[in-house]
Amino acid sequence: MSRNPFQADPQVPARLACHDAEAVRDAAAPLIEAGVLPRADALDLVDRFGLGGVSDLMCHLLETAKGLSRPPISGFVVGAVGLGAATGDLILGGNMEFPGTSLHHTLHGEGFVAIRAFQRGEGLAELAIGEAHPCAHCRQVLTEFAGADDLILIDPLGHRLSLAELYPWPFDPGYLDQPGAVAGVGHGLQVAGEVPDTVARLLSRTPIHAPYSGVPAALVLEAGGRMVAGGSIESVAFNPTLAPVQTALVALVAEGGAPSDISAAWLAQPEGGAVDHGPPTKSLLAAIAPGAPLTEVRWR
Amino acid sequence: MSRNPFQADPQVPARLACHDAEAVRDAAAPLIEAGVLPRADALDLVDRFGLGGVSDLMCHLLETAKGLSRPPISGFVVGAVGLGAATGDLILGGNMEFPGTSLHHTLHGEGFVAIRAFQRGEGLAELAIGEAHPCAHCRQVLTEFAGADDLILIDPLGHRLSLAELYPWPFDPGYLDQPGAVAGVGHGLQVAGEVPDTVARLLSRTPIHAPYSGVPAALVLEAGGRMVAGGSIESVAFNPTLAPVQTALVALVAEGGAPSDISAAWLAQPEGGAVDHGPPTKSLLAAIAPGAPLTEVRWR
Numbered sequence: 001m002s003r004n005p006f007q008a009d010p011q012v013p014a015r016l017a018c019h020d021a022e023a024v025r026d027a028a029a030p031l032i033e034a035g036v037l038p039r040a041d042a043l044d045l046v047d048r049f050g051l052g053g054v055s056d057l058m059c060h061l062l063e064t065a066k067g068l069s070r071p072p073i074s075g076f077v078v079g080a081v082g083l084g085a086a087t088g089d090l091i092l093g094g095n096m097e098f099p100g101t102s103l104h105h106t107l108h109g110e111g112f113v114a115i116r117a118f119q120r121g122e123g124l125a126e127l128a129i130g131e132a133h134p135c136a137h138c139r140q141v142l143t144e145f146a147g148a149d150d151l152i153l154i155d156p157l158g159h160r161l162s163l164a165e166l167y168p169w170p171f172d173p174g175y176l177d178q179p180g181a182v183a184g185v186g187h188g189l190q191v192a193g194e195v196p197d198t199v200a201r202l203l204s205r206t207p208i209h210a211p212y213s214g215v216p217a218a219l220v221l222e223a224g225g226r227m228v229a230g231g232s233i234e235s236v237a238f239n240p241t242l243a244p245v246q247t248a249l250v251a252l253v254a255e256g257g258a259p260s261d262i263s264a265a266w267l268a269q270p271e272g273g274a275v276d277h278g279p280p281t282k283s284l285l286a287a288i289a290p291g292a293p294l295t296e297v298r299w300r
Numbered sequence: 301m302s303r304n305p306f307q308a309d310p311q312v313p314a315r316l317a318c319h320d321a322e323a324v325r326d327a328a329a330p331l332i333e334a335g336v337l338p339r340a341d342a343l344d345l346v347d348r349f350g351l352g353g354v355s356d357l358m359c360h361l362l363e364t365a366k367g368l369s370r371p372p373i374s375g376f377v378v379g380a381v382g383l384g385a386a387t388g389d390l391i392l393g394g395n396m397e398f399p400g401t402s403l404h405h406t407l408h409g410e411g412f413v414a415i416r417a418f419q420r421g422e423g424l425a426e427l428a429i430g431e432a433h434p435c436a437h438c439r440q441v442l443t444e445f446a447g448a449d450d451l452i453l454i455d456p457l458g459h460r461l462s463l464a465e466l467y468p469w470p471f472d473p474g475y476l477d478q479p480g481a482v483a484g485v486g487h488g489l490q491v492a493g494e495v496p497d498t499v500a501r502l503l504s505r506t507p508i509h510a511p512y513s514g515v516p517a518a519l520v521l522e523a524g525g526r527m528v529a530g531g532s533i534e535s536v537a538f539n540p541t542l543a544p545v546q547t548a549l550v551a552l553v554a555e556g557g558a559p560s561d562i563s564a565a566w567l568a569q570p571e572g573g574a575v576d577h578g579p580p581t582k583s584l585l586a587a588i589a590p591g592a593p594l595t596e597v598r599w600r
Contacts (some may be wrong), residue, residue, distance in 0.1 A: 002470045073513060073574045074538070076476070097538070102402040102580045103513065106538035135471035135537035136440035143436070168466065170302045171435035176376070213373060213403065237435035238397070238406035239539065240375070274373045278582035280402045287576070 004133075006165070010191055012158030015052045016059055018100040024049050024060045032092065035068060036118060037253035038060070039088035054083065058090060058128035069094030069109065071243045079108035080129045085147055086122035096249065096260075099282040100287035104239075105280070110138040115242060115250045118207055118233060121184030123147020131218055132159035132166075139167040140240045145181050145209075145233055152188055173211075173236045181209040181233060187216050189269050195220075202229035203268045203297075206247075209233045214274035216299070219244035221279060223261040223289075228252045228267040232277065262289035267296050304433075312458030315352045316359055324360045332392065332478070335416060335554035337361070337370060339388035349367040352472035353467050355382065358390060358428035361507065363391045366551055369394030380429045385447055386422035390539070396549065398559075400587035404539075407546055410438040414446045415542060415550045418507055418533060420454040421484030423447020426566035439467040440540045445481050445509075445533055472545045473511075473536045481509040483531060487516050489599040491568050495520075502529035503597075506547075509533045515573035516599070519544035519581060521552055523589075532577065534541075545581045549588075562589035568597050 024045060031041040042054055051057050058081040065079030071286035074097060082091040093112030098105050107115075110129060117124050124146040132153040134142065142151060142163055151163045160195055165171075187208045191200050199220045208216040208231035218231040230247030244267065251261055265285055269277050278296055331341040342354055351357050360380040365379030374397060382391040386483030398405050402538060407415075410429060417424050424446040432453040434442065442451060442463055451463045464470075473480035487508045491500050499520045508516040508531035520529040530547030544567065549559055566583055569577050578596055585592055 002472045002474060004469050006469060006479060035342055068392045074476075078429055099574045101539045102543065103534065103541040103575055104402070104403070104543070104580070108539075123500075133469055133471055133475075134435040135540075136443070137535075137537050137539050139439075140436035162304070166468065167436055168468070169304050169433055174302060175433075210402070214527070234403065235437075237408075237437050238403045238439050239408075240435075241403040243402065243404070275398045275403055276400050277402070277584070277588070279579070280404070283579035283583065286579070290554050 006159055006161055006265055008158035010158055013156060021060045025064050030144045035092045037090040042090050053152055056204045065092040065094055070096045071293060072099050073097040078109035080113045082113035082124040083126040084117055084122045085125040091116045098284055098287050103282050105284050108138050109142045110134050113230045114141055116254055117248050118145050118183050123183055124151055126152045128154050131155050132161050139239055143167060143170045143172055144235055147169050173218055178237055181218050191297045194297050195266050198227055199266045200288045203291055206231040211277040215269055216277045217269035217277045219248040221248045221250055222261050222264040224258045226257045228255055243280055244277055245284045253256055262292045264292055265294045268299055271298055306459055308458035310458055316456055319332045319349055321360045324362050335391040335392045342390050346476045355454055362428060365392040365394055370396045372399050373397040378409035380413045382413040382417055383422040383426040384417055384422045385425040398584060398587050405584050408438050410434050412515040412550050414441055415547050416554055418445050418483050423483055424451055426452045428454050431455050432461050437540055440537050443467060443470045443472055444535055458555055471537060476536055478511055491597050492600045494597050495566050498527055506531040513575040515569055515575045517544045517569035517577045519548040519567045521548045521562050523552055523557045525537050526557045526596045528555055542555045543580055544577055559588045562592045564592055565594045568599055571598055
């Protein structure tokens with residue numbers, strides 16, 4: 001077991017234990033939509049239950065966030081709750097694993113929340129996880145995609161750690177004179193009439209960050225009448241890149257859909273670029289939704 | 301640009317500048333075989349050129365290691381030189397990128413050296429890179445696959461940092477009560493007579509670490525008359541996992557082969573497991589060696 005050089009504040013678990021966490025979660029459940037608890041409702045819950053603050057509410061909601069977790073390979077259930085830096089909304093997420101394909105498609109709870117925040121056009125001010133002890137892969141994702149210079153990680157054990165403490169001297173986009181991912185910036189791309197209007201609209205609106213490959217890609221998934229989209233979000237460290245099929249799956253699960261209900265998918269990307277999202281998208285879809293047709297289109 | 305909280309010793313660059321680095325590299329070149337400079341030769345070079353020690357030699361050889369780098373997407377050339385913990389040999393590596401497939405296949409210089417050490421049955425005592433500032437993805441790989449409790453990262457700027465300083469409170473296999481990757485342990489698997497004898501022998505001998513998926517996989521590549529093998533090396537954090545096609549490519553390039561010369565490949569894995577290395581292997585091979593047939597076989 002790795003050595004923990006950080007101190008936890010014992011007052012946090014003591015304070016959390018004073019409240020009926022289950023009652024808090026029951027009261028929060030009907031207020032959560034698409035994995036998000038609006039700021040006003042969060043403040044109201046803090047007030048109503050006399051909680052120590054929004055950070056304590058985030059810790060109480062970790063169990064709720066676990067409902068978004070789907071880890072059939074590891075059985076290691078992770079819930080994560082982020083505090084949107086711009087809105088103050090609480091953003092819930094869980095980890096996802098996909099049997100029958102590569103482990104490279106795995107989504108971590110921390111990544112799920114970072115993607116959701118990015119899809120909403122904001123970063124994270126705070127992130128609660130079961131233990132403020134993310135893997136290094138997540139430390140890279142949070143550094144790049146969570147608007148994270150000031151991100152604080154908290155947990156019910158009483159840790160309150162800056163990302164800088166957990167990942168000193170980060171290898172970040174600035175090192176290559178890149179500005180990094182900025183939430184809320186549109187990509188301005190459109191696909192032509194080869195796809196249904198709803199699909200075209202979703203493809204053009206989903207956030208994309210692809211400065212390293214120069215291949216902006218987006219995927220729309222149809223599942224149980226629902227339509228969701230996700231774009232590629234590239235890491236300066238390359239491997240922690242989130243593929244459009246991963247970010248679209250995050251949107252699908254956050255919005256209450258099931259990957260196994262996927263009935264169709266549309267992928268938009270340029271032709272002949274430095275990366276090709278076709279094969280990994282097909283591979284992951286074949287594993288989770290065999291038979292769902294994938295239509296590949298190009299940006300106009 | 302990220303803040304560097306660490307100090308560098310200015311005596312290191314001053315000392316390195318006192319020697320004719322090019323003469324050192326020219327003398328080392330003919331002694332390097334399959335990306336490895338044997339310990340005796342390294343000590344001899346230190347002596348012959350009056351270097352400050354093996355660490356200084358490692359810094360001088362970073363330029364040589366860049367010869368193993370193939371970064372057609374980023375153009376970001378990285379060389380890395382490891383000190384084998386068991387042998388004292390110097391192990392060279394570079395980063396590799398593969399256009400036309402997913403960025404998830406990217407190999408970092410640090411990972412290249414860690415894989416080579418693992419393939420040789422040893423960990424790393426020291427790792428020299430251009431700046432002791434690996435991305436977080438690499439910090440995870442080094443923590444798990446380089447036998448790395450005591451790993452020291454050095455650079456020509458004079459940094460000398462423990463991995464624990466760069467990645468405090470690591471999420472490691474011990475956290476899940478797993479022993480982690482141990483170099484030099486055989487997998488004991490054999491494939492039946494469906495493949496040439498050389499291929500069967502290489503598949504059975506290549507190191508594998510697959511405790512999380514339970515899917516031990518190995519790949520043999522034939523390229524320009526050369527045959528090399530690589531096994532899957534799984535990370536407890538899942539995504540930093542090294543697929544057999546990645547580790548086999550490391551072996552190929554280290555031994556002087558070219559990915560574009562690949563003429564055939566054989567993949568061994570169990571049937572119906574939690575992961576399937578078939579599609580990502582095909583995808584990467586299609587991008588770098590279109591036309592090379594992939595034969596999939598099962599362990600006996």
